[in-house]
Amino acid sequence: MSSDDLKKQAAARALELVTPGMRLGLGTGSTAKHFVDLLGARVAEGLDVLCVSTSEVTEAQARALSIPMSTLDATPELDLTIDGADEVDRELRLIKGGGAALLREKIVAAASARMVVIADDTKLVERLGRFPLPIEIVPFGMEATRRAVLAAMAGAGAAGDLVLRRKADGSVLVTDGGHWILDAHLGEIAEPESLSTALAAIPGVVEHGLFIGLADAAILAGAAGLTVLGRLD
Ligand SMILES: O=C[C@H](O)[C@H](O)[C@H](O)COP(=O)(O)O
Incomplete structure (x- = not known):
């Protein structure tokens, strides 16, 4: 099937x-x-x-x-x-x-x-994180937000690359809300609750994909x- x-x-x-x-x-x-x-x-x-x-x-x-x-x-x-x-x-x-x-x-x-x-x-x-975690951000100040996200990830014991999501034609993907997405390649997320709380506290982060x-x-x-x-x- x-x-x-x-x-x-x-x-x-x-x-x-x-x-x-x-x-x-x-x-x-x-x-x-x-x-x-x-x-x-x-x-x-x-x-x-x-x-x-x-x-x-x-x-x-x-x-x-x-x-x-x-x-x-x-x-x-x-x-x-x-x-x-x-x-x-x-x-x-x-x-x-x-x-x-x-x-x-x-x-x-x-x-x-x-x-x-x-x-x-x-x-x-068994553990979340093999799928890259989407983090929706406002375009304004992306580099500052990106650094804050990296720090939040490190603080929650989840290190990895952040990749700005693009469409097949190479242009930046814009969400229905007019925002951009950073995909966090973490491998595994040891403490989803801690990471969720830390990401939600970053001003440039609109929302993240941990439900x-x-x-x-x-x-x-x-x-x-x-x-x-x-x-x-
Ligand atoms: O943003 C998209 C959603 O969270 C989807 O529900 C998720 O990606 C699963 O999609 P699919 O059913 O195509 O695997």
Whole structure:
């Protein structure tokens, strides 16, 4: 079974959590895209939901499927967010932002009563950090921010290179919020909570891709079937 099939299986299981009248957060990425497709089919059959997206890409996909969309301003409290992840550990700590949507994803997840992660089981890790940690920064003063990030990483026992994210054409990637991303190549993160706190304290850092205490469950699809971390109910 292909990785894409596995992502779709996880998305299909997450769709079973959706009940009529729910206010949903829609994640971003190749796995969340499956969920939005499946949700669109249910909406076409008459399912009544109201959704908030985590990126312009997801917004466009959902609108194309005629999924009723709102904003966090009009709908500031959500029942459930379904989103992918770049890494998840057994404590349901995540790295997110491989698709540059971490800021809106974290805001939407924090506004949701529950967040459920969907992924293929290659995303499950014993220690976070093999996937480069995205750190969203404001362009102003980038070099000063970069040095502050390096110092914060060292203080949290996590050393590594910081790479400004670029698009395939070489230009700097600009997020939906108009910011840039530094990817921290750390190998492993011994103390995610310490690093999260240290990064959040840097003025030029808008947000980072460590999601701690936000996910309630993860649905992981593998060759042997679905594994659930946490509670789905
Ligand atoms: O910014 C992007 C998001 O955090 C994605 O949810 C994450 O990168 C996982 O994406 P995918 O499902 O494509 O692996």
